[in-house]
Amino acid sequence: MMLKVEDLCIKIHDKNSTETVVKDVDFTMKRGDILGIVGESGSGKTMSALAIAGLLSRHNMEKSGNIIFEDINLLNCSRKVLRKIQGSEISMIFQEPLNSLNPIKKIGWQVEEGLKIHTTMERLERKERALKALKDVELDNPEAVYNSYPHELSGGMRQRVMIASAMIVSPKLLIADEPTTALDVTIQAQIVELLKKINKERGTAILFISHDLSLVNTLCENVLVMKDGLVVESGKCADIFDNPREAYTKGLIEAIPHNPFYNGKVI
């Protein structure tokens, strides 16, 4: 098992009250797996993902359980170990491509950031790698993108840039936190295709978080359904879509807008 999450609980302490945002979440991922997490806003999907990525702040939050990544428990390892893993083994792409790039630095510079921190490559070598990474995410003119600023790119291009900079260190696990929510439908499909290709060609495991069930269905093998911090249902995507056991899952599936041309099937 590459990633094993056991009894993950996250509690946020406010001044007077304590709120549990994630309760007893359990799941495992093998190399090359694609796991989807679906659920409504506030169901704890993003919190779980941030916990796995090690991005939750260490104050006013209580985390219990285990997140075991390649035999290292990310919840209680030292900061140094965590940073090493963060840089080279786990990467993440975010929901809002507008905020996930530094507005005042050129794209190339940002894509190279991972290499700058973790390797001793020369400038030219880094540039070569960055250009290749930009080409791999199917950007038309990598050279031009390399020299532009984030505000000069469209949302879809920015999300591709994010994927390029997340993949440049060749991580084993890519966490995608609603990567397509801010994009329009055609671009969504392209990004999902791209993630699929990355998964197939490089064997990167992907933890795909979304509230769009049809996307999850096209991309993932396994799926977790979360509600109010609890995993209400999990298993193979196909099984769950064909005969959901929980009322909540049924509700989610019914909420997908149906396309008459597909006879009400989920695409």
Add this chain to the structure above:
Amino acid sequence: MERSKKVKLITGLVITALVIIMAVWGMIKTPYDPYSMDTSAKFAGVSLKHVFGCDQFGRDIFSRVLVGVRETMFISACVVFIGAFLGTVIGTVTGYFGGWLDEFLMRINDALLAFPSVLLALVVIGLFGSGKYQLIVALGIAFIPSFARIVRGEVLKIRNLDYINAVKLYGASNFRIIVVHILPNLKTVLLSSIIIGFNNAVLAEAGMSYLGMGVAPPNPSLGRMLSEAQTYIFTSPLAAVFPGIVIAFMILGFSLLGDTVGK
């Protein structure tokens, strides 16, 4: 850029350039020695010989204004530098790390902000004596809190953006995140607050020197000249008018610049 903004920018640049030329002129050479007295020219009016007239000791006001601008600019620049530098350091550290350090430093900051800065400067001068460098330190400390607040707010905003999370995930250290990813994003905010701060520093310096706690006589500074001239304001208003006009112009120029920069 819209027209009104352009006009503001150009006027601001011209006025500021004039003031800076005066300061540089005051550094290189003045038409008369600003300290030498000439009893025959006491209270002389505006003439070709003395363009701004002479004061109660017969010293050339124009030369004194030039040197005064130089002194005022130097003091204000140092004050803003101290305030902006330490304010940025404190603001970034507290905003980025949060926790008890943030609480602690920000409460001190609030306490400092609650004091009028002149009063605070008086305390420092009371402890260390009056003089140019004491004034710089005193006002510099008084200027830290406002910078610290502005920077902290901005850092808090940036810290929670996704790209900081992204670089954290590339394994960047806190130091690298602060220096490489956060500080450059503070540029615009800092630039406009530095300009506004410079204005306040000019006024504070003039105020302190007017109260007799800044530059020591016979050295001129704009505030000092105002305070010396007020005794004779009805017999010879020139000695008060010109330094006053120059102060007003300095503030006006920087305000116009500050309005256009960073928006």
